[in-house]
Amino acid sequence: MTDAASNPLLSAPTLPYGLPDYRPIRPEHYLPAFEQAFATHRAEIAAITAQDAAPTFENTFIPLETAGALLGHVARTFYTVSSADATAAIQEIDETLAPLMSAHQDAIQLDAALYARVAAVHSQLDDLTLDSEQRYLVERHFREMTSAGAGLDTAEKTVLTELNQRLSVLTTSFEKHLLADTNDLAVVFDEAADLDGLTPGELSAAAQNAADRGLEGSYVITLTLFTGHPYLSTLxxxxxxxxxxxxxxxxxxxxxxxxNREVLTEIVRLRAERAGILGFDSHAAYVTADQTAGSPEAVHELLRRLAVPAARNAAREQAALQELIDAEPEPFTLEAHDWAFYTEKVRAARYDLDRTALRPWFEAERVLTDGVFRAATALYGITFTERADLPAYHPDARVFEVHNEDGSALGLFILDLYTRDSKRGGAWMNSIVSQSRLRGSSPVVVNNLNVPKPAAGAPTLLTLDEVTTLFHEFGHALHGLFATVTYPHFAGTAVFRDFVEFPSQVNEMWIFWPEILENYARHVDTGEPLPAEVVAKLKESEAFNQGFATSEYLAAAWLDQAWHSLGADAATDEIDVASFEATALADVGLDNPVVPTRYSSTYFAHVFSGGYSAGYYSYIWSEVLDADTVEWFSEQGGLTRPNGQRFRDRLLGVGGSKDPLEAYRDFRGRDARTEPLLERRGLTD
Incomplete structure (x- = not known):
């Protein structure tokens, strides 16, 4: 299974754009392919460090950037499947692979001979004739290897490698536990009457979920990754x-x-211990040192500043909901599971608006083609052609070829819309192939959502939140498609974590842009556009319930910071998770039991199995730039090709090849202001 003749992962891709042909790939192919890819990568690095010639950009950084191509291919092929279609066999491979991948990454990042060559070139930067991308490449490799611990002594590196391997096992276990528990806790209802308030399509999806589990005649509601659920607003x-x-x-x-409690406390303890070895007071300090935020103190200052008005607004909203309940024949005290339902009642009374009744205007195919794609074409000139002839990794995943305005090929976009038991929760973008001039590769990007799949023949009707998610994730996809760099290190969305959400959040602005909305928001049966008065009410109510929305998000961001601000002496396995959460939320004034945190620690996949540890603040941090950018587009005439081209050229197109705040200043002409964000979320005095 380790030779190219018998293992399809070790053969050069034959499909356009380097798209892997998943059809012949079997689970047993993955580990042998990884073993071969590890060996090939190690040999490529050894060839760099074995040179007698003095280190130069050409003999060190060029081969460093071309090295690892096979490993990147195998890894992106596998991790696309392990997140979106994690069968039992794939999960087993993931668990076996986690420490192996960690050990290999450490072997490269902590290689003393490689670090010496990188450091030697870095020390000569001012004397070298390099272009801006080359100079930044040297700076980033040196900074990242230093941060990873390449400068430590042998004993410290040994401990560090052991910590990293153990952490890789724990984070994989966290995700496995969460997926299993999420599936186990799907709620079974015996009677359709118990689900009064759901649409016929939602009810048919629940019946199909039950049938798929052998529960004919019942109804199963699967859980979302976050604490709440869209159906809480209508049941x-x-x-x-x-x-x-x-x-x-x-x-x-x-x-x-x-x-997951023991798993997460051990993760916290080991991350704190690792930070100490690397010279930082906490994992949060380690992470933010190489982000635009710069320090956990800067993050804490922003979160605390926003938490006060957010909690105040949530309390006002709570009072309004309780007032409505008190007027009912059998009043009761509002609880967390009541919030969404009565919020829609207050919204209906205050704005004469029922958001739950909007789904017939948001048919998924029309939202995609006449909304998401149309906005991208209007802004950037790109076009989309579905390629049913190109196989993806799952039958539900659809492949689209993307072309530039001049007809030149850009890449592939894959959409995997529907939920399934083998798919992790939430929504995300990932790359199967990244663009690089050096390697001659073009991008292949994937968007995953978790929309319930209706029964055969029934249309897929989205909630407004799901429409927002589709536009949001496509913003990430555009970033991955447009980044045009020479070196793979900077490809796609390889930017600072607290900047990566910025392009996706900006893309949400086109949801209500008139010439986009009028094309996609049409009734599934009649074709009639969403009435103008409804659109006006949606805009008028944009700041409504922002106290709750901002509070639940900030609470999760604060929990992330609280866990990861612990030093090695305070991060112990004996911490009681529930007590820790309660204390942390009380500290920031977000301990309202009626407004639960968006993620509790034991299912906070972003930070305990994803890449957002000490970085969940990134969404609100990026939203400062996003709100300021929306203001710029509005001032400059909105949805125009010149505006889109400027945004593509100066921000999306640079990938990670430039300091993100420098790129933002190049686009905007100044630093971002916070006022647009405060106004958007109703946080001004």
Whole structure:
């Protein structure tokens, strides 16, 4: 299985754009392919360090950037599947692979001979004739290897490698436990009456979920990654709402084989220990030192500044909801599972607007082609052609070829819309192939969502939140498609974590842009556009419920910071997770039980199994730039080709080849102001 003749992963891709042909790939192919790719990469690095010639950019950085191509191909092929279609066999490979991948990454990043060559070139930077991308490449490799611990002594490197391998096992276990517990806790309802308030399409999806699990005649509601659930806003049965939210909040704390409490406390302890070895007071200090934020103190200052008005606004919203409940024949005290349902009632009364009734205007195919794609064409001139002849990794995943305005090929976009038990929760973008002039590669990017799949023949009707998610994730896809760099290190979305959400958040602005909205928001049966008065009410109510939305997000961001601001002496395995959460939320004034945190620690995949540890603040940090950019587009005439081209050329197109704040200043002409964000979220005095 280790030779190219018998292992399809070791043969050169034959499909356009280097898209892997998943059809002949079997689970047993992956580990042998990784073993070969590890060996090839190590040999490529050894060839660099074995040179007698003095280190130069040409003999060190060029081969460093071409090295690892096979490993990158195998890894991106596998991790696309392990996140979107993680069968039992794939999960087993993932667990086996985690420490192997960690050990290999450390072998490269901590290689003393390689670091010596990188440092030697870095020390000569001012005397070398390099272009801006080459200079930044030297700076980044030196900074990243130093930060990883390449300058430590042998004993410290040994400990560091052991910590990294153990952490890779733990984070993989966290995700495995979460997926299993999320599936186990899907809520079974025996009667359709228990789900009163759902649309026929939603009900058919619940019936299909039950049938798929061998529960014919019942209804199964699967859980979302975050604490809440879209159906909480429409279910008329208070007991059904309670069961759904209770199941969501029970993940990882039930004392079974999927309990994540011991896993996460060990993750926290080991991350703190690793930070100490690397010379930092905490994992948060280690992470933010190489982000635009610069320090956890800067993050904490922003979160605390926003938490006060957010909590104040949430309390006002809570009072309005309670007032509505008190007027009912059988009043009760508002609880967390009631919030979304009564929020829609208040919205209907205050704005004469029922957001839950909008789904017939948001048919998924039309949102995609006449909304998401149309906006991209209007801004950037790119066009999309579905390629049914190109196989993806799952039958539900669709492949589109993307061309520039002049007809030249740009890359491939893959959309995987629907939820399934083998797919992790949430929504995300990833690259299967990254663009690089040096390697002669073009981008292949994927968007994954978790929209319930209706019964065969029924249309897929999205909620407004799902429409927003589709536009958001496509903003990441555009970043991955447009980044045009020479060196693979800077390809696609390889930017600072607290900058990466910026392009995706900007792309959300086109959801309500008139010439886009009028094309995609049309009734699935009649074709009639969304009434103008409804659009006006949607815009008028944009700041409505922002106290809740901002508070639940900030609470999660603060939990992330609280865990990862612990020093090695305070981060112990004996921490009680529930007590820690309660203390942390009380500290920032976001401990309102009716407004639960968007993610509790035991199902906070972003930070305990994803790449956002000590970085979940990135969404609000990036939103400062996003809101300021929306203001710029509005001032400059909005949806025009010149505006889109400027945004593409000066921000999306540079990938990670430039300091992100420098790129932003180049685009905007100044640093971002915070006022647009405060106004958007209703946080001004």
């Amino acid at each position: 008329t049965s208070r007991e059904s709402r309670r069961r759904l939210l209770e199941a969501s909040r029970s993940r990882g704390i039930r004392g079974n084989e999927n309990d």
